Amino acid sequence: QNLLVGALVGDPALIGTTDEGYITLDDMINNVIKPLIGTFGSQFGGVMGWEFADDGPPTYDQSGAWANGIGQALATTGPAIDFSIWSLQEPSGSGTSPTTISPSQLVAGYSDAYFYQAADGGQAFMDTQTGITTPGSKHCRTELREMTSSGEQAAWAPSGTNTMDVTGQVTLLGGGSNGKVTVGQVYNSDDSIPLCELQYSGSAGGFVLVYEEAKGAGNTIDLQTPVGLNTSYGFQLSLTNGVLTVSINGQQVYSHTPSANILAKNFYFKCGNYDQTSTAGEVTTTPYTIVEIYSINVVHA
Incomplete structure (x- = not known):
């Protein structure tokens, strides 16, 4: 249309x-x-x-x-992101309670050392090597969590159309050749584990996918999609009519039908910078990994 x-x-x-x-x-x-x-x-x-x-x-x-x-x-309008349907978690805070930024704050133009507009107009997500983590994670993050238009935490069934399209690039990767950062997730809301994590991997020189139906039982798949640092990419995560697919730069590179047990769960999208070599520890503002996002488009139908 x-x-x-x-x-x-x-x-x-x-x-x-x-x-x-x-x-x-x-x-x-x-x-x-x-x-x-x-x-x-x-x-x-x-x-x-x-x-x-x-x-x-x-x-x-x-x-x-x-x-x-x-x-x-x-x-110069900046990233094409509807911040009204996202909340943001940052690596600052205290204890096991990271700082959370509400949709209304994001819409109002919130920015800080972890979340700011880059010189090229992209939205920069900066993660530190150490910081505040949630009780269920070893890694700190600067990452968006999907919300509803009414301000509730999103949780949708895998029936119908559910897609998230993101354009961006990784400009700094902590951990060198062993570094990896999750740039997008389909998250199992009921079991509090990711169904899949799309990761940019230094050793793979591109994207890998971690698929996980049970906590601690994930499989890592090399998607064979070479993308360099400071190179723009686009990806789509889709859980549509019960089928999980991943596309990179317009090309579908993964398709899988989860088990019936998993398809009875509810899900939501996440995207940003969830560095997989960062750890819980001192709160700093020293850049370790930086992911830029230019656009996010979420569709539920």
């Missing part, structure tokens, strides 16, 4: 009209462009438009100040 939105952008007083219905450039950016990016993610096609010249007869000027302003705004 395609959606076409029309708008008159400008200051009526400056362009010599008393007509109503115009919106300012700021309104166009904040109330039209950004919400569309947040809703449609990578499916948002951008803006196509023309500017009326400010002198002489009405003509179209595709390189005018307003057109350039919108173009610059599109280039």
Whole structure:
């Protein structure tokens, strides 16, 4: 489906009209462009438009100040992530209670040393070598957890369509050639274990998948998808109609039907930076692993 939105952008007083219905450039950016990016993610096609010249007869000027302003705004709007359906866990906090950032805080533009907009416009997720972990994990993280639009923790059945598409890159990997970082998960909410973790592996030089139906009984599969550091990628995790699939850069590389017992559970998505060589310990802000995300698109139908 395609959606076409029309708008008159400008200051009526400056362009010599008393007509109503115009919106300012700021309104166009904040109330039209950004919400569309947040809703449609990578499916948002951008803006196509023309500017009326400010002198002489009405003509179209595709390189005018307003057109350039919108173009610059599109280039600097940041990651295409709908933060209203995510909460964030960070490696700071105390004891076994990591810092958790709510969806409303993320929507309001939350940032800190662990979570910030990178120079290229991507959302940077920085994990440290040591930090605060949950009781069920040995590793600290800077990672998003799926929520519902009403602010509840998401937990959905594996029937129907359930997909998460992410674009990003790993720019720093702790642990060198032995390093690995989980960039996406389908998480078993009922049993509190990941059904699968998509990991970027230094030794594999690309992605591996950890599949786990019972705690401590996971299998690691090399997906044979070479991707270098500082190289953009796209992946999809899907648990649709009872079948788990993984695609990398548009190519399906894994498909598996979980057991009937597992398909009776509820699930949610996670993504970000869950470094697998980090440990519980001192809270620091020294970068160990950095993952950038440019877009996230979640579909449930």
